[in-house]
Amino acid sequence: MESVVTLWFVTAADPARIIESEPKADRGFGRKYLAQLNPAWPITPIGEFPLNRSAQASAGEYYVAGFPGVTVVQTVLSDSPALSELNPRLLDSVPAAEVYAFAVNPETGYGGFAHWRGGVLKRSLCAERSRTYEDVGLPAPFEAPFWAGERAESIGGISLPFEPVELVAEAQRAWLGVDVSPDGPDIHVVAYAVDGRPAPRSVDGPRRAREAASRREPVALSSGYDDYEDDTDNAPEPTHWADRTVAVAKRTGSGAARRLGAARRWVQEKIRHSDRQN
Known part of the structure; x- marks a missing residue:
């Protein structure tokens, strides 16, 4: 029974x-x-x-x-x-x-x-x-x-x-x-x-989201990137910064992704002009 x-x-x-x-x-x-x-x-x-x-x-x-x-x-x-x-x-x-x-x-x-x-x-x-x-x-x-x-x-x-x-x-x-x-x-x-x-899926999904979050870079759009401001010798390359920023933006919305994509192209253009001046 x-x-x-x-x-x-x-x-x-x-x-x-x-x-x-x-x-x-x-x-x-x-x-x-x-x-x-x-x-x-x-x-x-x-x-x-x-x-x-x-x-x-x-x-x-x-x-x-x-x-x-x-x-x-x-x-x-x-x-x-x-x-x-x-x-x-x-x-x-x-x-x-x-x-x-x-x-x-x-x-x-x-x-x-x-x-x-x-x-x-x-x-x-x-x-x-x-x-x-x-x-x-x-x-x-x-x-x-x-x-x-x-x-x-x-x-x-x-x-x-x-x-x-x-x-x-x-x-x-x-x-x-x-x-x-x-x-x-x-x-x-x-x-x-x-x-x-x-x-x-309702149980497994949140677990996967937490695991994915733990693997992400410690970057936030509102953080101002304070982690890098006082460490210029080890600062990431601008293009790497832009790539990561675009990746974050894609997770937060397509409109932000387009705006930050334009920012990435501006950074790359500045780098090219800087190379010509040197």
């Missing part, structure tokens, strides 16, 4: 305070995390957005964010619905004093939540309304109104008196102190695919 699982690895005393500051996620952190999780995966960035304001991860995708004291990982799992059987490689992928897992499948009504402290499972409840897959540990205080039937209409029989998906949302609020709904602070993540798909 497939479910979307969100793991929170927490070492911070107050994870809510960290999330409320809305820190940006680091794309490099996610790459390193996934490379360590499975070195054979082809890792492709596919987006950057708030976790709580976007569609959940799909198969072959990981949403990752590493903040000081808090790491968030969301993915799709298709193995056991019992969170106590979560793959140890994933469960131990980030060293943390507290680990929380929240799993949902809205189509089937499945919901599960679990808490490990110091590597020891303290509580896990994984169920659909008509079937309980796992119930480990003592219920937490936030569960009481759900078990009392105060949060959902009774449907009789052996069915649970609550919707497991709704209890998962309450578990996140109670354990993390974080409002993970769209009304809460942005939880910025970087999304990656590990199934070999190419990067979408």
Whole structure:
């Protein structure tokens, strides 16, 4: 059975305070995390957005964010619905004093939540309304109104008196102190695919632009070329200056390119006249 699982690895005393500051996620952190999780995966960035304001991860995708004291990982799992059987490689992928897992499948009504402290499972409840897959540990205080039937209409029989998906949302609020709904602070993540798909143009384009910018000459039309004014011995040749200026102009607009092309021809003409005078 497939479910979307969100793991929170927490070492911070107050994870809510960290999330409320809305820190940006680091794309490099996610790459390193996934490379360590499975070195054979082809890792492709596919987006950057708030976790709580976007569609959940799909198969072959990981949403990752590493903040000081808090790491968030969301993915799709298709193995056991019992969170106590979560793959140890994933469960131990980030060293943390507290680990929380929240799993949902809205189509089937499945919901599960679990808490490990110091590597020891303290509580896990994984169920659909008509079937309980796992119930480990003592219920937490936030569960009481759900078990009392105060949060959902009774449907009789052996069915649970609550919707497991709704209890998962309450578990996140109670354990993390974080409002993970769209009304809460942005939880910025970087999304990656590990199934070999190419990067979408909207993601890959800005990266290429940044890389191209880092390779450009440090020349700007408004700079006045201060870098060269005090170093006449190493100043570039006028024709080289003009060539580079035209190149910059072409990137900023064809009208500027024509005007600076004329300036280049004027510089070259001055050089020729200077040669004749000598």
